[in-house]
Amino acid sequence: MSTTAEPRTIGEYYLARGSFKVAPRGPFADLDSVLRAAAEPELTDHDWRQPLEIVCVARGQAPAATRAMREFHLHATLRGDGGDGSELSPWWGLSSAVAGLSQMAAAGTLRLCAGQRIRLVHHEVFTPSRIERRRRIEETGAKYLFLGMTVVLVIPVVAVLSFLLWKAWPALSFSFVWENPQEFMKAGGIWAPLVGTFFLVFLSLLIAAPVGILAGVYLNEYARDNWLTRIVNLAVMNLAGVPSIVHALFGVGAFVLFAGMGRSLLAASCTLAVMTLPVIITSTREALASVPMSFREACWNMGATRWQTIRTIVLPNSISGILTGVILQVSRAAGETAPILFTGAVFFVPVADHGWESFFPYGLGDRCMALSMHLFTLATQVIGVSDEVQYGTAVVLIALVLAVNSLSIGLRMYLRSRKRW
Amino acid sequence: MSTPQTAPTTSPRAARHTFGASMRWWADRLEPLIEWLIRICGWSAILFVFAIFCFVCREALPLIGRGFDFSEFLTSTEWRPSSVVRPQYGILAMLVGTVSVTTLAMLIAVPLGLGAAVYVSEFCQGRFREVLKIVIELLAAIPSVVWGFVGYMVIGPVLINTTGAAVGVNLLNGGLILALMSVPIIVSVGEDALKAVPDSYREAALALGASRWEIVYRVLFPAAKNGLLAAVLLGVGRAIGETMAVLMATGHAVQIPYSLLDPIRTLTATIASELGEAVAGDAHYRVLFLIGLVLFAVTFAVNLTADLVVKGIRHEHDR
Structure with a gap:
C-alpha cells in the first residue's frame, strides 16, 4: 500500500513504547508499515500504561525528542478540539486505536511531517472532566488556604517561644x-x-x-x-x-x-x-x-x-x-x-x-x-x-x-x- | 439492739472494724448533709457572680452621693485623677482604646481563628489533628503576662525597626498580642460548633456533588453560624477583659488613637496600673471600681449573648 505522500512527509518512521530514548523500533518507510508494526500483539500487550509514540524524522537522522506532536487518547473522555484527527479519540484499546489510525492514513487524512510525532496516551476511564478538575483545584486550594491560616497562627508562636528560649x-x-x-x-x-x-x-x-x-x-x-x-x-x-x-x-x-x-x-x-x-x-x-x-x-x-x-x-x-x-x-x-x-x-x-x-x-x-x-x-x-x-x-x-x-x-x-x- | 448478728453488714458495730469501713458508714449516714453541701457548692457559682457584682458596687457606689459627674465620666477624654486643683475622670479615651484594640485584634483573630477551626474540624485527620489541637490548647495556656512581655520586649523593637514608629508599644502591638491570645478560644469553640453540625448535612452535600470548599462555605457556615458567632463573641469577651498583656504592650498613653502606631490605654490597664497608687476610699479609688463595674457589665452582656446564641443552635439541631 502506498500513502498519499507529499514531498515534505518523506522521512523515516520510528515506533516506541514509553520514552523514545530507550528502544525505538525502525526505521519504517511509511506510516502504514509503522502502524502495522504497532498492531503486533507483542507491542500491544506491552505495559499498557506506557504511551505509544510514532515519530517521523528526516531521512538519515536519529530519532530524538521532537517538539510538535499530536496526541490521541485511549480510554479518555473527549478532549481533542478537532482538525488534527484527535477528535476521533478516544479509542477503547491500543489495537482499535492503531486500526483507526491505519484507516485515517489510508484515507490520507493523517500525515506526519519530519519532526512530528503521534502519541497514544492511556487515560483511566474516570479521568476528571473539566468541571471536576476545576473542583479538585478548588478543593486543594481551600485545603491549603485553611492550612495556611492555621500555620500563620502556629508559626509566630513557635518562633517567639524559641526566641525567648534562645535569649534566656x-x-x-x-x-x-x-x-x-x-x-x-x-x-x-x-x-x-x-x-x-x-x-x-x-x-x-x-x-x-x-x-x-x-x-x-x-x-x-x-x-x-x-x-x-x-x-x-x-x-x-x-x-x-x-x-x-x-x-x-x-x-x-x-x-x-x-x-x-x-x-x-x-x-x-x-x-x-x-x-x-x-x-x-x-x-x-x-x-x-x-x-x-x-x-x-x-x-x-x-x-x-x-x-x-x-x-x-x-x-x-x-x-x-x-x-x-x-x-x-x-x-x-x-x-x-x-x-x-x-x-x-x-x-x-x-x-x-x-x-x-x-x-x-x-x-x-x-x-x-x-x-x-x-x-x-x-x-x-x-x-x-x-x-x-x-x-x-x-x-x-x-x-x-x-x-x-x-x-x-x-x-x-x-x-x-x-x-x- | 437485738439483731446485730443477723444483719452484720448493715450494723454500725460490725462495720466499724476498720477505719475505712467506719468512714464509709459515716459517709452513708451523713447523706442528707452531704447532699446539701453539694447543692450549696453547686449554687456557689451564682453566689460568686453575685458577690463580685455586689462587692465592686459596694466600693464604687458611694460616688453617687458626692456629686460625681457621670456624663463627664462617659464623655470626657480628660483623665487627671491625681490633679490637686480639679481631678477629672473621663474614660472616653480609654473606652476608645479598649474598643480599638479589641476591634483590631478581632480583625486579625476572627478570620484566622475560624479558618483554623475549619481546618482542624474538616480538612485534617488522625495524628496531625491531635497534634494541632494540643498546640492550640498549649497556646491558650501561655500566661497573659508572658504575652505582655513578648509584646514589650520582642514585638515592640521589631515594630520600631520595621515601621519607624516612635514607640514600639502601641495599638498595633496590643492588637497583635490580643489576637494571638484570643485565637485559641475562637478555634476551640468554633470547632465545637462545626462538629455539632450533623454528618448527614455533609453527606447530603457530598451526594449532590459539592466539593469540600462548597460544603464549608454553603453548608457548614450557615448551619453553624450561631456557634461560630458565639466563638467570636467569646473571643471578644476575652480581648476586652485582658489586662496584663495590654498593660505591657499598648503604651499606656491616655489618648484617642488616630493611627495604628499610636500608643493607647485600655480600661483594664488603667485599673491595673492605678489601683496600687489610689488611696482606699478616695474618689479616684472609687472611680477605678466604677470602671471595673463597666467592664463587668460589658463582659457579662457579651457572655450572656454568646450563651443565648449557643442555646439557639442547640435547639435548632435537636429538631
Whole structure:
C-alpha cells in the first residue's frame, strides 16, 4: 500500500513504547508499515500504561525528542478540539486505536511531517472532566488556604517561644532557679517568687478543688433540667468570662477589706480560687458525664442511694478526668497576674537564702512574691535588669505552665487509650 | 439492739472494724448533709457572680452621693485623677482604646481563628489533628503576662525597626498580642460548633456533588453560624477583659488613637496600673471600681449573648 505522500512527509518512521530514548523500533518507510508494526500483539500487550509514540524524522537522522506532536487518547473522555484527527479519540484499546489510525492514513487524512510525532496516551476511564478538575483545584486550594491560616497562627508562636528560649539560654542554670533575687532584682535567681507561686497555687487549689468538684457533681448528678440549672450554668460561664482585673477588684473588696484579711497570701489565694473555679466545675462535669448511665442504673437497682452511687461508682470511674481539670486549674492559677496584683503579691519580700526557712518563707497572713508578678516588675518597673534575667524568668514561667498543661494532656490521652466503655 | 448478728453488714458495730469501713458508714449516714453541701457548692457559682457584682458596687457606689459627674465620666477624654486643683475622670479615651484594640485584634483573630477551626474540624485527620489541637490548647495556656512581655520586649523593637514608629508599644502591638491570645478560644469553640453540625448535612452535600470548599462555605457556615458567632463573641469577651498583656504592650498613653502606631490605654490597664497608687476610699479609688463595674457589665452582656446564641443552635439541631 502506498500513502498519499507529499514531498515534505518523506522521512523515516520510528515506533516506541514509553520514552523514545530507550528502544525505538525502525526505521519504517511509511506510516502504514509503522502502524502495522504497532498492531503486533507483542507491542500491544506491552505495559499498557506506557504511551505509544510514532515519530517521523528526516531521512538519515536519529530519532530524538521532537517538539510538535499530536496526541490521541485511549480510554479518555473527549478532549481533542478537532482538525488534527484527535477528535476521533478516544479509542477503547491500543489495537482499535492503531486500526483507526491505519484507516485515517489510508484515507490520507493523517500525515506526519519530519519532526512530528503521534502519541497514544492511556487515560483511566474516570479521568476528571473539566468541571471536576476545576473542583479538585478548588478543593486543594481551600485545603491549603485553611492550612495556611492555621500555620500563620502556629508559626509566630513557635518562633517567639524559641526566641525567648534562645535569649534566656545564658541565664538558665540550676542556681538561677535556686537562688533568691539579689541587688534589687538585678542579680541572683527566682527562688523566692517561685516558692510564692507554689504557695499561691497550692492554697487556691485547696480552696477551689472541693467546691469545684462538688459543684460539678451537683450539675451532673443532682441538677434537673430547670431554670435554676440554667442560671447555674450561665453563672459558671460568666464567672469564667469575668475579666481578671475585675476578679482583682472583687478580691480587694471582699477578701482584703471586707473579710479583713489584708493584703496577704490568703486573700490572693482566695481570689485565685474564685477565678479558677469554673475550670474545675466544667471539667468535673464533663468527666462525670462520660460515665455511662447504665453504671448508675445498675447501682440504683442494687438499692444504693444517690450519694452511695456517686461515692462508689461515679467518682471512682471519673477520678482521673477530674484530676485533669484540677491540673488545668493549677496551670491557670500559676500564670495569672492581675488578680494577685493588689490582693497579696508584692514586689519584694526578703526570704531566707537556705535551710528550712527558704522552703516555707510565707505565712498565711504575709505578703508574698509570685513568678508572674516578678516577670511583670522586672520588665516594666525595675531599671537596669539584664535581658537574660528577664527572659530567663519568662522561660521558667512558660515552662512551668506548659509542663503542668502537658501533664494534663498526657493524662487525658492515657485515659482515652485505656477507656473501657 | 437485738439483731446485730443477723444483719452484720448493715450494723454500725460490725462495720466499724476498720477505719475505712467506719468512714464509709459515716459517709452513708451523713447523706442528707452531704447532699446539701453539694447543692450549696453547686449554687456557689451564682453566689460568686453575685458577690463580685455586689462587692465592686459596694466600693464604687458611694460616688453617687458626692456629686460625681457621670456624663463627664462617659464623655470626657480628660483623665487627671491625681490633679490637686480639679481631678477629672473621663474614660472616653480609654473606652476608645479598649474598643480599638479589641476591634483590631478581632480583625486579625476572627478570620484566622475560624479558618483554623475549619481546618482542624474538616480538612485534617488522625495524628496531625491531635497534634494541632494540643498546640492550640498549649497556646491558650501561655500566661497573659508572658504575652505582655513578648509584646514589650520582642514585638515592640521589631515594630520600631520595621515601621519607624516612635514607640514600639502601641495599638498595633496590643492588637497583635490580643489576637494571638484570643485565637485559641475562637478555634476551640468554633470547632465545637462545626462538629455539632450533623454528618448527614455533609453527606447530603457530598451526594449532590459539592466539593469540600462548597460544603464549608454553603453548608457548614450557615448551619453553624450561631456557634461560630458565639466563638467570636467569646473571643471578644476575652480581648476586652485582658489586662496584663495590654498593660505591657499598648503604651499606656491616655489618648484617642488616630493611627495604628499610636500608643493607647485600655480600661483594664488603667485599673491595673492605678489601683496600687489610689488611696482606699478616695474618689479616684472609687472611680477605678466604677470602671471595673463597666467592664463587668460589658463582659457579662457579651457572655450572656454568646450563651443565648449557643442555646439557639442547640435547639435548632435537636429538631
